[in-house]
Amino acid sequence: GQNIDQPTEMTATEGAIVQINCTYQTSGFNGLFWYQQHAGEAPTFLSYNVLDGLEEKGRFSSFLSRSKGYSYLLLKELQMKDSASYLCAVRGGAGKSTFGDGTTLTVKP
């Protein structure tokens, strides 16, 4: 089975940096994804890691350590619009993705 853990809530200040952690235990691994979901909207893709290391994409970076079952999403230069839920998802066998419960990030001025 799949077990994915991430913090429930985080708060940060506009302009700051925030790191959202995700740990996972899975029976299969074909990549780890981060999605952003604003209230009342569908999730949208942010980042993807399949190999160990850091993937950078503008203000967003994601890190993966497969041996530790650990990932983080790093958001820099936070903006008010970054207030959203951030979902960690592991793609396993048969192309199925399992999602963590999500981390609700609140950015304050």
Place this chain on the structure above:
Amino acid sequence: SAVISQKPSRDICQRGTSLTIQCQVDSQVTMMFWYRQQPGQSLTLIATANQGSEATYESGFVIDKFPISRPNLTFSTLTVSNMSPEDSSIYLCSVEAAGTGPGELFFGEGSRLTVL
């Protein structure tokens, strides 16, 4: 990428009735999934919609309650049968399509069902 249209976007239903949700994709896709997102919670996979064969259901979900059709590579339906208030949720159609990375999921806007 993929653009997904789902309907209805929302509905209020009576206990014991059934509702069918439609999902239309603007391109042919192999992998199509149905997720449920209950209020304040994350996404739970209901089933994988397989073209030309029966859907593959996850633990806790059964075909009698959530029958799924996938007549072609661009369309699928999910029916929520004999609804109860516990079925009040957002139901999301999702497809795996070419994007930034393999396995990236694209989602429809969701169908918000309220069962009275």
